[in-house]
Amino acid sequence: MNLAAREYVDKTVKQLIRITGLIVILILTGIFLMLLYNTFAFFRHIKPLDFITGTQWNPSGKIARYGILPLLVSTCLVTLGAMAIAIPLGIGTAAYISEYAGKRQKNILKPAIEMLAAIPSVAIGFLGIVFVGPFIAGATGLPNGLNALNGAILLSVMALPTIITVAEDALRGVPHTYKEASYGVGATKWETLLKVTIPAAAPGIIAAVMLGVGRAIGETMTVLMATGNAQAFPQGFLQSVRTITATIAIETGEVPYQTTHYFALFAIASVLFLITLLVNVIGEHFVNKFRKYHSA
Amino acid sequence: MKRLSPFIEWGTLLFCTGIVCFFLFVILYDIISRGAPSLSWEFVSSQPTNGMTKGGILPAILGTVLVTLTTAAVATPFGISCAIYLNEYAVDSWLTRLTRACIRNLSGVPSIIYGLFGLALFVQGLKMGTSLLSAGFTLGLLSLPYIITTTEEALRRIPASTREAALAVGATQFESIRDVVLPTALPGILTGVVLTLSRAAGETAPIMFTGVAFYINSPAGYLNQEFMSLPYHLYMLSTQHQSIEVVRPLAYGTALVLILVVFLLNITAFYIRYKHSKNGG
Numbered sequence: 001m002n003l004a005a006r007e008y009v010d011k012t013v014k015q016l017i018r019i020t021g022l023i024v025i026l027i028l029t030g031i032f033l034m035l036l037y038n039t040f041a042f043f044r045h046i047k048p049l050d051f052i053t054g055t056q057w058n059p060s061g062k063i064a065r066y067g068i069l070p071l072l073v074s075t076c077l078v079t080l081g082a083m084a085i086a087i088p089l090g091i092g093t094a095a096y097i098s099e100y101a102g103k104r105q106k107n108i109l110k111p112a113i114e115m116l117a118a119i120p121s122v123a124i125g126f127l128g129i130v131f132v133g134p135f136i137a138g139a140t141g142l143p144n145g146l147n148a149l150n151g152a153i154l155l156s157v158m159a160l161p162t163i164i165t166v167a168e169d170a171l172r173g174v175p176h177t178y179k180e181a182s183y184g185v186g187a188t189k190w191e192t193l194l195k196v197t198i199p200a201a202a203p204g205i206i207a208a209v210m211l212g213v214g215r216a217i218g219e220t221m222t223v224l225m226a227t228g229n230a231q232a233f234p235q236g237f238l239q240s241v242r243t244i245t246a247t248i249a250i251e252t253g254e255v256p257y258q259t260t261h262y263f264a265l266f267a268i269a270s271v272l273f274l275i276t277l278l279v280n281v282i283g284e285h286f287v288n289k290f291r292k293y294h295s296a
Numbered sequence: 297m298k299r300l301s302p303f304i305e306w307g308t309l310l311f312c313t314g315i316v317c318f319f320l321f322v323i324l325y326d327i328i329s330r331g332a333p334s335l336s337w338e339f340v341s342s343q344p345t346n347g348m349t350k351g352g353i354l355p356a357i358l359g360t361v362l363v364t365l366t367t368a369a370v371a372t373p374f375g376i377s378c379a380i381y382l383n384e385y386a387v388d389s390w391l392t393r394l395t396r397a398c399i400r401n402l403s404g405v406p407s408i409i410y411g412l413f414g415l416a417l418f419v420q421g422l423k424m425g426t427s428l429l430s431a432g433f434t435l436g437l438l439s440l441p442y443i444i445t446t447t448e449e450a451l452r453r454i455p456a457s458t459r460e461a462a463l464a465v466g467a468t469q470f471e472s473i474r475d476v477v478l479p480t481a482l483p484g485i486l487t488g489v490v491l492t493l494s495r496a497a498g499e500t501a502p503i504m505f506t507g508v509a510f511y512i513n514s515p516a517g518y519l520n521q522e523f524m525s526l527p528y529h530l531y532m533l534s535t536q537h538q539s540i541e542v543v544r545p546l547a548y549g550t551a552l553v554l555i556l557v558v559f560l561l562n563i564t565a566f567y568i569r570y571k572h573s574k575n576g577g
Contacts, residue, residue: 010468021377021382023378023440024440034412109313120527190301211404221531224531225535249501284400
């Protein structure tokens with residue numbers, strides 16, 4: 001090929017590749033517009049205020065009710081429970097790997113955590129039914145163990161790999177000079193970890209927690225299988241709950257196209273989308289803060 | 297007391313780590329020990345019979361393989377191309393920053409929302425119906441941000457001098473990418489793609505409304521028809537079947553096969569990475 005032809009190919013390919021670069025913007029915009037369009041269609045039938053403040057979700061009742069509150073509270077309850085388990089365990093494990101574990105232990109622990117991350121959510125949900133559920137039922141005397149506590153335990157397992165990996169990166173990113181200065185003035189390893197390393201890595205650890213929260217809020221299969229999906233307003237951890245994701249999963253398959261109920265599912269999906277977007281943006285803010293802080 | 301405290305402190309952290317490892321152990325032990333008895337050649341090579349209470353899961357295995365291949369066919373070319381744009385061509389502009397922000401946020405979008413998007417766009421909008429193709433496209437969209445991120449990391453590891461050497465001997469930028477950059481980055485890209493596919497193979501929520509079915513009569517392999525898949529099969533066997541206790545062994549067997557498929561893909565990815573790092577990459 002002569003030079004002119006080669007340059008022509010070069011320019012054409014460059015333009016083609018540039019177009020594919022825009023695809024991701026198109027997809028995110030597409031998802032956003034799809035949710036927005038259907039949510040507005042929903043608000044033509046139901047007043048936004050009734051949607052936000054309604055305490056009943058019962059689209060197939062005699063009088064259909066579309067209140068998001070029980071679903072939102074369920075999602076928050078399960079996520080909060082999951083974080084109560086996963087944050088201390090995750091940060092503790094991350095601290096152990098980055099500060100205490102030797103090379104050989106690291107070579108076992110890191111693949112183990114990657115393995116935990118690789119297990120499909122449906123398999124973890126299955127264990128919620130056959131393992132965690134009977135265990136909770138036996139311990140509490142309830143007829144079955146499918147409740148918010150079960151979902152929280154499973155979600156903590158789903159969120160742990162994310163929290164551990166990101167928090168460990170953050171702890172490892174703290175410059176050695178900080179720790180050495182701390183040891184130099186006589187602090188013990190533990191004091192250094194609690195008062196120097198963790199505070200210095202705080203933005204990274206907050207980012208880890210945020211990413212874990214995002215993972216837990218958006219998770220569908222585990223909560224769908226393990227929380228029992230009762231429609232009543234959630235009362236506590238030992239009650240069956242139905243999260244936003246589980247509601248979408250259960251009802252989308254059965255609902256006729258373009259009915260109020262159909263649009264309602266997109267409306268609750270929009271709320272879920274906004275929450276995860278917010279959580280991710282906060283997480284990202286702290287990741288950037290951490291980078292800036294330590295490159296300075 | 298002062299002398300004991302380092303051990304208590306160390307013990308606390310070890311305890312956390314131990315619990316996390318215990319979680320992994322329980323999951324693997326329960327599924328392997330109770331799934332292994334169901335596993336046989338017949339189980340992985342025959343059709344389900346007697347209303348799913350007997351027989352095998354061959355169509356579910358085939359369906360998972362086919363939908364994962366479709367996902368790869370959709371996501372890999374676009375993902376790699378987008379990563380090339382970001383790492384090789386893009387200058388630091390508002391458009392590049394917007395693209396990167398979109399990728400990061402897309403990877404945080406819950407998978408069930410991809411399912412709704414696939415339903416609205418592919419199944420209803422483009423009239424593809426609930427089919428293997430719709431499900432594959434939906435999983436492809438879900439996989440795209442991961443493939444872009446991992447490919448970009450692989451490209452970034454290649455030093456600028458490699459590209460400059462190609463340009464200095466007269467290659468155009470495209471030729472340098474095609475003949476020098478991509479071949480060097482291939483193991484890294486491949487690792488990312490395989491890891492992403494292992495994730496897609498285990499996803500359930502995005503395919504629930506876009507094409508998966510509990511039972512199909514025809515053999516798998518038609519792109520425009522519904523299909524069976526391992527994760528959905530496990531979900532249905534463990535929650536929706538009319539005699540859940542009877543099919544429990546089958547559910548365990550399905551869970552074991554699903555985990556084996558996912559781990560096999562992961563091990564493949566680690567093998568590629570390992571071999572590459574040994575060759576001095």
